[in-house]
Amino acid sequence: MENIIELKNVSKKIKDFQLKNISFEFKKGYIMGLIGPNGAGKSTLIRCLMDLVRVDDGEVNIFGMTHMENTIEIKQRIGFVYDESHFYDDLSLEKNKKIIAPFYRNWDDSTFYSYIKKFNLPLKKKIKTLSKGMKMKFAIAMALSHNPDLIILDEPTAGLDPVFRREMLDILQDIIQDENKSVFFSTHITTDLDQVADYITFINNGEIVFSKEKDIIFEEYFLLKGPDSLAVDVPKVNLIGGRKTGVGFEALVDGIDNIEQQLLNQLHIETPSLETIMYYTIRGNSL
Numbered sequence: 161m162e163n164i165i166e167l168k169n170v171s172k173k174i175k176d177f178q179l180k181n182i183s184f185e186f187k188k189g190y191i192m193g194l195i196g197p198n199g200a201g202k203s204t205l206i207r208c209l210m211d212l213v214r215v216d217d218g219e220v221n222i223f224g225m226t227h228m229e230n231t232i233e234i235k236q237r238i239g240f241v242y243d244e245s246h247f248y249d250d251l252s253l254e255k256n257k258k259i260i261a262p263f264y265r266n267w268d269d270s271t272f273y274s275y276i277k278k279f280n281l282p283l284k285k286k287i288k289t290l291s292k293g294m295k296m297k298f299a300i301a302m303a304l305s306h307n308p309d310l311i312i313l314d315e316p317t318a319g320l321d322p323v324f325r326r327e328m329l330d331i332l333q334d335i336i337q338d339e340n341k342s343v344f345f346s347t348h349i350t351t352d353l354d355q356v357a358d359y360i361t362f363i364n365n366g367e368i369v370f371s372k373e374k375d376i377i378f379e380e381y382f383l384l385k386g387p388d389s390l391a392v393d394v395p396k397v398n399l400i401g402g403r404k405t406g407v408g409f410e411a412l413v414d415g416i417d418n419i420e421q422q423l424l425n426q427l428h429i430e431t432p433s434l435e436t437i438m439y440y441t442i443r444g445n446s447l
């Protein structure tokens with residue numbers, strides 16, 4: 161299957177921070193979520209994908225092309241939605257559309273108006289009068305109206321109430337019903353990814369922790385719970401992180417094949433959420 165995004169050993173230093181040796185692939189027709197704690201480098205990575213910052217080392221391939229050779233073509237085919245409002249605040253939605261649409265060769269007014277209607281957006285109002293959720297919907301309407309093959313969103317659900325958030329996730333899922341389209345988005349809200357993502361890329365401190373199919377992640381990680389006295393028996397080789405909980409211990413492990421059946425019989429084994437995986441990976445072990 162065709163890779164829509166391919167990063168090979170990408171490094172980028174910005175002052176004290178560095179993205180280090182980032183490599184991953186993302187196939188067409190799916191949703192990939194990018195997770196990581198504050199300051200992990202998610203926005204910086206997205207800026208590298210968009211060539212808003214030039215990488216120091218490594219290769220960024222989008223649609224099999226590099227920005228160096230084909231940046232205009234690549235940007236025509238990406239719908240980019242990011243946090244800071246990049247519209248003209250004092251102009252109406254319609255005027256914004258009139259200014260921005262001519263930059264895209266595949267702009268489709270009927271798609272634009274159908275999203276305006278679907279999202280119930282007030283065309284005549286100024287951008288600055290919109291709520292955060294409405295601004296996000298307008299940004300998505302604009303991004304989708306030039307018929308992009310790849311939608312990249314930097315925290316599209318941040319600051320949205322649960323109803324808007326659910327709607328936003330439905331929109332992202334609708335997009336990939338067309339199997340030629342793909343969605344790549346960063347978020348702090350890992351439960352959103354539990355619902356919609358096919359692939360997860362997790363970065364911490366500028367480095368990749370993993371980039372995998374979501375279902376495989378849930379097959380590989382286990383959350384073990386048991387009495388304190390058994391905590392020492394959890395093999396260190398599989399231990400990602402753990403803590404004493406007051407009523408016993410809890411440990412995240414990346415495999416249970418090394419663990420004696422006799423010990424497993426005495427433990428409670430759960431499939432961890434993405435949030436738990438992220439938490440223990442970052443926090444480490446204090447058993």
Ligand SMILES: Nc1ncnc2c1ncn2[C@@H]1O[C@H](COP(=O)(O)OP(=O)(O)OP(=O)(O)O)[C@@H](O)[C@H]1O
Nearest residue numbers: 174175176177196197198199200201202203204205
């Ligand atoms: N222009 C810049 N000048 C200085 N430092 C920067 C700049 N851009 C990013 N950084 C630093 O790089 C690091 C990664 O930032 P980035 O915004 O990519 O993280 P993030 O994972 O998106 O974080 P958050 O979840 O908080 O939005 C941070 O420590 C940030 O302070």
